[in-house]
Amino acid sequence: MHQKRVAAGIIAAFAAVATAESDVASLTKDTFKDFVKANNLILAEFFAPWCGHCKALAPEYEEAATSLKEKNIKLAKVDCTEEADLCQEFGVEGYPTLKVFRGLEDVKPYNGQRKADAIHSYMVKQSLPAVSLLTKDTLEDFKTADKVVLVAYIATDDKASNETFSKVAETLRDDYLFGGVNDAAVAEAEGVKFPSIVLYKTFDEGKNKFESKFEVEAITEFAKTSATPLVGEVGPETYAGYMSAGIPLAYIFAETQEERDALSKALKPVAEKHKGKINFATIDAKQFGAHAANLNLKTDKFPSFAIQDTVKNLKFPLHHDLEVAHDTIHDFVKRYVAGEIEPSIKSEPIPEKQDGPVTVVVAKNYDQVVLDDKKDVLIEFYAPWCGHCKALAPKYDQLGSLYAESEFKDKVVIAKVDATANDVPDEIAGFPTIKLFPAGAKDAPVTYSGARTVEDLVQFIKENGKYKASVSVKEEGTEEAAPAATEEAKDTKEAKEAKEEKEEHDEL
Ligand SMILES: *[C@@H]1O[C@H](CO)[C@@H](O)[C@H](O)[C@H]1NC(C)=O
Numbered sequence: 001m002h003q004k005r006v007a008a009g010i011i012a013a014f015a016a017v018a019t020a021e022s023d024v025a026s027l028t029k030d031t032f033k034d035f036v037k038a039n040n041l042i043l044a045e046f047f048a049p050w051c052g053h054c055k056a057l058a059p060e061y062e063e064a065a066t067s068l069k070e071k072n073i074k075l076a077k078v079d080c081t082e083e084a085d086l087c088q089e090f091g092v093e094g095y096p097t098l099k100v101f102r103g104l105e106d107v108k109p110y111n112g113q114r115k116a117d118a119i120h121s122y123m124v125k126q127s128l129p130a131v132s133l134l135t136k137d138t139l140e141d142f143k144t145a146d147k148v149v150l151v152a153y154i155a156t157d158d159k160a161s162n163e164t165f166s167k168v169a170e171t172l173r174d175d176y177l178f179g180g181v182n183d184a185a186v187a188e189a190e191g192v193k194f195p196s197i198v199l200y201k202t203f204d205e206g207k208n209k210f211e212s213k214f215e216v217e218a219i220t221e222f223a224k225t226s227a228t229p230l231v232g233e234v235g236p237e238t239y240a241g242y243m244s245a246g247i248p249l250a251y252i253f254a255e256t257q258e259e260r261d262a263l264s265k266a267l268k269p270v271a272e273k274h275k276g277k278i279n280f281a282t283i284d285a286k287q288f289g290a291h292a293a294n295l296n297l298k299t300d301k302f303p304s305f306a307i308q309d310t311v312k313n314l315k316f317p318l319h320h321d322l323e324v325a326h327d328t329i330h331d332f333v334k335r336y337v338a339g340e341i342e343p344s345i346k347s348e349p350i351p352e353k354q355d356g357p358v359t360v361v362v363a364k365n366y367d368q369v370v371l372d373d374k375k376d377v378l379i380e381f382y383a384p385w386c387g388h389c390k391a392l393a394p395k396y397d398q399l400g401s402l403y404a405e406s407e408f409k410d411k412v413v414i415a416k417v418d419a420t421a422n423d424v425p426d427e428i429a430g431f432p433t434i435k436l437f438p439a440g441a442k443d444a445p446v447t448y449s450g451a452r453t454v455e456d457l458v459q460f461i462k463e464n465g466k467y468k469a470s471v472s473v474k475e476e477g478t479e480e481a482a483p484a485a486t487e488e489a490k491d492t493k494e495a496k497e498a499k500e501e502k503e504e505h506d507e508l
Pocket residue numbers: 133152154155156162163179180181182
């Protein structure tokens with residue numbers, strides 16, 4: 001019985017490959033599981049024929065499948081429009097989804113890039129044991145085989161340490177190379193005792209030692225901290241990591257690689273001093289110069305420097321008149337750490353008079369107006385380029401006038417803020433966004449999602465405000481119903497970016 005099943009599996013797996021007319025095996029619910037069982041290591045792509053990213057990946061995937069044939073690493077694909085159940089079983093939510101299979105129990109996401117050579121090297125790494133056993137002769141080459149390698153020095157009979165290290169290696173094998181040594185003489189030559197770990201790296205101090213008790217968490221932490229370069233680089237691959245690191249990020253903007261290298265070297269002592277407290281990284285100002293604006297830096301003057309508190313999203317730009325050099329940065333960072341530098345807040349000037357029907361809010365009077373605890377404040381976050389905001393403007397003015405001329409004129413404020421020219425504390429996903437900050441409940445604003453008509457806005461203020469303030473709406477200007485505030489009727493940042501051609505700068 002058992003034998004029969006295996007045989008059937010091999011035939012099915014073979015059939016799948018043979019009929020595909022390419023080196024990528026095309027699998028179905030009838031062939032998938034047997035194919036996975038018949039091969040130690042597989043990369044599987046779950047795709048849909050209409051998906052653009054899948055089409056772009058296809059030739060790369062084919063090329064990788066061909067080059068990986070000699071390593072006996074198989075690439076497969078599953079058409080999710082045909083095999084919905086199979087794709088659902090493996091938790092496929094978007095296309096393409098790439099997963100690495102070591103049997104049906106060990107399934108991991110593919111974390112490499114979608115290029116033929118990247119797929120090739122990623123899968124070759126996957127095919128090696130998570131920990132390579134090293135000898136006196138192989139250790140030297142291994143130390144420099146990648147930017148970061150970790151080598152554990154463990155006694156042959158120390159099963160516990162071996163197991164712990166192997167666990168870490170399994171989890172982090174996409175990021176670093178892992179090796180193991182159990183020859184006491186080799187350990188002695190390296191100046192370490194059993195059990196310990198040495199992380200070798202091609203930058204900064206070259207190596208770090210871990211000599212504490214072997215525990216998964218402690219080793220993982222050690223690996224991540226030691227592998228982060230003193231002065232790293234901000235780019236699409238590292239940005240998310242820096243943002244979620246829980247410590248501030250100091251950006252060094254410069255246009256050329258030479259400048260970045262020179263500044264990175266010059267500022268290394270400052271980075272060293274604040275290691276583990278502030279991350280330092282260079283950023284290519286030619287490619288990502290637009291990001292300088294997010295830090296309230298000029299976008300046309302480089303090199304420049306800014307610290308971002310990634311937790312509270314506060315920005316501390318170095319004044320553009322100051323030179324980015326060791327002494328200025330040393331001083332600036334020291335004052336930052338001492339809490340002596342005020343965050344920079346982008347703001348238009350506070351209007352001298354509020355003479356329109358709608359109160360104009362800027363960053364500098366935001367708290368004073370919006371967080372006035374005695375008033376129900378309705379605020380529109382708009383962008384000057386947003387068409388839906390322009391369409392709303394006359395109605396919003398009318399709303400403002402109605403309240404300004406009513407018995408509620410001291411209790412209800414109708415306000416607006418240009419959220420592109422002012423740093424606001426709210427996370428704004430699309431324009432316009434309208435929120436009511438009720439009196440006495442400023443920590444619980446209510447976001448408006450109804451139709452953009454004067455009546456509906458009045459109703460919203462009445463229902464959600466402290467004063468239940470209702471005004472009667474005159475006939476005029478109410479005849480046409482505005483579109484509902486659905487996603488389609490909002491101008492999102494993405495839509496704006498799609499409109500504006502960004503040939504000069506890439507987004508992070
Ligand atoms: C860890 O244990 C495995 C399995 O027993 C063994 O093959 C390997 O050599 C050990 N690693 C080290 C560094 O001793």
